[in-house]
Amino acid sequence: MTTASTVVNDAAYSVTDVRHTYGTGTHALQDVSIELPRGSVTSLIGPSGCGKSTLLNILSGLLRPSEGHVEIFGRELDGPPVEVSHMFQKATLLPWRTVLENVLLPLELRDGKKAARKQKSKARELLKMVGIADFEAGYPHQLSGGMAQRAAICRMLVTEPQILLLDEPFGALDELTRERMDTELLRIVRDTGATAVLVTHSIPESVFLSDVVYAMSARPGRITRAIEVDLPHPRGEHTLADPRYLELINTVRQALDEGYRRGAHT
Amino acid sequence: MTTASTVVNDAAYSVTDVRHTYGTGTHALQDVSIELPRGSVTSLIGPSGCGKSTLLNILSGLLRPSEGHVEIFGRELDGPPVEVSHMFQKATLLPWRTVLENVLLPLELRDGKKAARKQKSKARELLKMVGIADFEAGYPHQLSGGMAQRAAICRMLVTEPQILLLDEPFGALDELTRERMDTELLRIVRDTGATAVLVTHSIPESVFLSDVVYAMSARPGRITRAIEVDLPHPRGEHTLADPRYLELINTVRQALDEGYRRGAHT
Amino acid sequence: MVLTRSQPTQARTRRRPTEGRRGLLARMPSWAPVLISIAVFLAAWQLLVTFGGISQLVLPSPLSVAEQVVIVTQQLFVGGFLAGQLWITVQEILLGFVLAVVVGVIVGIVVGLTSFGRRGIMPLFVLLDATPKIAFAPVFIAWFGFGIASKFLMAAFMSIFPIIVSTAQGVAAVEPDELKLFQSMKASRWDIFWKLRVHRALPYLFTGLKIAVVACLTGAVAAEFIGGGIGFGEQVRVAAARIALDRVFALIFFLSLLGLALFMSVAWLEKRLTFWNVRS
Amino acid sequence: MVLTRSQPTQARTRRRPTEGRRGLLARMPSWAPVLISIAVFLAAWQLLVTFGGISQLVLPSPLSVAEQVVIVTQQLFVGGFLAGQLWITVQEILLGFVLAVVVGVIVGIVVGLTSFGRRGIMPLFVLLDATPKIAFAPVFIAWFGFGIASKFLMAAFMSIFPIIVSTAQGVAAVEPDELKLFQSMKASRWDIFWKLRVHRALPYLFTGLKIAVVACLTGAVAAEFIGGGIGFGEQVRVAAARIALDRVFALIFFLSLLGLALFMSVAWLEKRLTFWNVRS
């Protein structure tokens, strides 16, 4: 997989020998090198505190790694790039804006208020797609956790990003709602051809959604295993009954358990 | 299972025709009748807002049902009974008390400060058992979520309750930590011969822990299915690989999905 | 009693089911308890004066105060001298408050957003805020004269510190998650300020404003007290000098109403502008 | 610059990575910025007096104020008259504060824990708090005489309302989860009060106390100002009456130090008693 780094290659991201140590001395990441093909869905899974969010923050340009470097579409990463939308565990909707205004926020910041206003119909479409069109004029405190998370998805998608970075996006939802959101998300990603990186704690979720699952060890986080998920597309309820699905879940669990045991997690 | 209600029977709880409507008009529970044998572990599972916590609050004597009645060890329930310990989704440790002082709180409230002080060694034993003995002099804000939840378990157990009511006790933990806590809890319950009622959102957890899983429908909550879990004891890591385990998970999922579809959940 | 059958009224006190003895009180309209306690207070006062053998010049009876309230009200409605004095004080308070808000918010933003401000200037303001600012009243009079200027500047001086401190706290107290969100969306510092910090600062600011508006009234009255010359506070002093204590109380009553009106206006504005700030 | 290589100093300002231009300022010891801004302030003041042609009777120069500060300090150390006056004011403040805390906390608990208190009495306190309490100073003198009593009562009156309001808020603001926990453990009302409400009320109470301690100083000084006779505030008035503005400023400086010391004491106590109250 070695390519001359000056040549534009087909990867959305290519991460080489990244390490990160925080100012506090916490050694969060160690020797991470991964390549994420365009249009792929990748999951990062590992024990709490192993550096998953750190890695995602590095990919989003919010954090510069202590060592190593990151390329996005073949160019050196340097600050948050326009192609990327980042979604966090909490929906983080601004409570003083209506749902619609929240969804329009990234456009407003990028193109100004006027331009954003013109895109209302697009935002409305997204809200309709995730099933909360009726709430566009409501305020976040009137939404349930699942509804807020859906609004955050719309906000993430409204700029038509080529890359989606998702940090435990559905961690706060109950299992059944979560499964539905997973399915929806997968459909959107496939439809738009975007590249997605997902951080999750749920083994079944990682398998269900991804092309590759990277298992990480406890701090300092390193990638211990890469599990290719060869489940056929499109995936859906039938996938859950697929014996290969359960098999892969067990594979990931074992990979994780090793990393878990090796770490210092209490 | 009909016994004359005046005769003391073998059930820890017997719940007859319980309905509950809140002051706001929310109709939370509808026609719930269940019998919980001594020493059994029972799970309640169902969509968010279906009345699981309401039912648990009724069992704990914190809430009097609008209709129907509840017997505990054959006598009419009337206020929080001494035999019961209730554990909530959040650890809710008092931040101004050390871990040890938090564990001793129920004893202090029941028997006074002096008596509680004499039981320190017992509290320390419990802390040792869950693996946080080193933190007894620490304050809650120094603990991770998992450690706090373990302290809450010690607090629950320190009064040697005959009945444990657990409302999503590990909902805030990551999957692997949660599995470990589940195993620990199960061992404790079996060792002490206590009766336990567990509310959970996780289907695998409910199957892993229980003798019976009650699936509930969306609001107004009613019990739609009772699934007997015939997995052998003791359960442990090997259980997760048992095909019967996966089968039961699917059974519960289906039961739940029916109730889910029938409800008005968004 | 821990167990209580849930009833419609219970929703209100959901947080304390053990304290739910709901009797007469719960069924009263919400203004009734206030009126009852006012009535009890006034009755006790009247009894004290009537049977306590206290001189009217030391503690006037509520009845004679009420009489003076009526007289003052009439004078205010006629729009003569007293109305003019009240208007002067109102002007002092409003000018002082507006000045304090404008300067205080600007200074607060500068102090709160810069490291030097937080570390170098904030402690000075804490020091200044800990001075009994009323001691500066004669200085203000000497500098700014006997007209409205010295009074509204004094009012502004008395009320500006809570505004500075709360603004500085507010603009610094952004939610880290929201800041990260804005950064990930490549927001400019300008946008982060106007679309994020300003909103998050408002609840803090209003806490400061509610303290400030009362301090502003106190400042104007204190300046009139010490500086003399004009205004409603000065009328209180004149009445006190004439040993007309019933008039003193009646005038203070109007000042309280003024204070309450200002406080309520700020509270109303707070409710409107921070409607979204529901405790989660 | 959004991207910054993380460095040891960054930990402190983790929340605002975009503002991380760390230069000279970050490397200064923490007292340096305060001293710098004080120095700049004093220099500007001296220049204004020297070149602004302002009479010393209106704005004394910092140098002459400094001279007076030295003189007053000497007098205080000798322990003569001025030390006695300072001690009187300190007594007034301490007595007033203790009284306000004792009465305010008790009233606050009663008001905060009863439905009648919250609905019937609280609005009255809001009304009273909105009065310019300084207008009552002459009345307090008339009732309680010229001694220390009228002054410390005035100080207590000025500072009691924030204590009542914050205590009432505090005891009512229990976490529902914790209340439920206590109820499930069959705790008595007594235990719920002492082992839960009291702790949860402390952070609120201290917010009130920090406002109150400054108000208490103001109250004592204002009472001395208006009531006359005794104390350090009265000395300010005497100095003002004899047109010794440099002395006025020097005395105010000592009152500020006193205020700061009181404020710091309360803040220190807060840190000790609510050490557990870390923002989560």
Next chain:
Amino acid sequence: AEEAEQQDGAEGSAAAGGLTELSVAAVSTSCLQFFPLYVAQEQGLFEENGLDVQVERMNGSAAVLQAMLAGQTDLGTPGPVPTILTQAQGEDIRYIANLWPGGAFALVTPEESGVADASELTGKTIGVATADGSEVSFAHTIMAAEGLEESDYEILTVGEGGQAVAAFQRGDIDAYAASIDGVAIIEHAGIPLSNITGDATGYLFGNGLAAPAELIESDPESLEAFGNAYRQGLEMAIDDRQLVTDACAAVQPQEVEDPTYVEAHLDALIPSLERTDGEPWGSMSQEHWEMILQDAVDMGEVEEGEVEVDNLYTNDLVDGFNS
């Protein structure tokens, strides 16, 4: 008298050492303004007269009168007008001695303004030290004597000391009506003033000693003893001004830090405290009281007939003051 003393136990009970306790409240916190009181205290003149006196300092006549009514003090030194107002409200507090026979107030203008006569103040602003009415009626009396209506000039309350200086410097006032010691302070600050008081206010005596009628009834001996000591204090201080500095050093040291400040005060005050009309110290004339009461009626402060002149004062104790 013994029976009466038992009835009114609050006032003047016999203390250890046979001294009678008595408290007095001055209407000003200034020591220099009431120096006879403090000299008497410092020189032990009260003890010599069988009294144990407690001196309090307050701001203004109203506060002192209220303190007397509330039983906080036995004696006070209010002005005549506030005393009239108190009687109008049904409380019986009376003058027993005139402390300022020469008048309390002066109307002044800055020397540099060239105004030498009150008649030149038409259309101008007169500053007054307090709003308590005394200076205001004082100013009105002077202006009325010049034939000026109240609408011909403005009155502005500016306070004392530095505030008055600021008022002159800012041009906010053209003349200033204040107590004579207040005027002395301003002159001492370096602003030369011309006194344009004239003689229209000759009948306006200043503050006096006042007491509740019951006390005058029940214990006149103690009050006589008090006045006697006060008079002796005044006379000793006139003979030896250093006594004033000594007495005030213990009470209000700020006022005596600067000897020239003390001199300026005494130069201004002593002439108005000394009796120059040959009448015994402390005595009051019916005629002057009637004129002052008439002024109060004319100003609308009290109704005609609401207060009787005979109730306002008594000269019964004057012999005792001068024994």
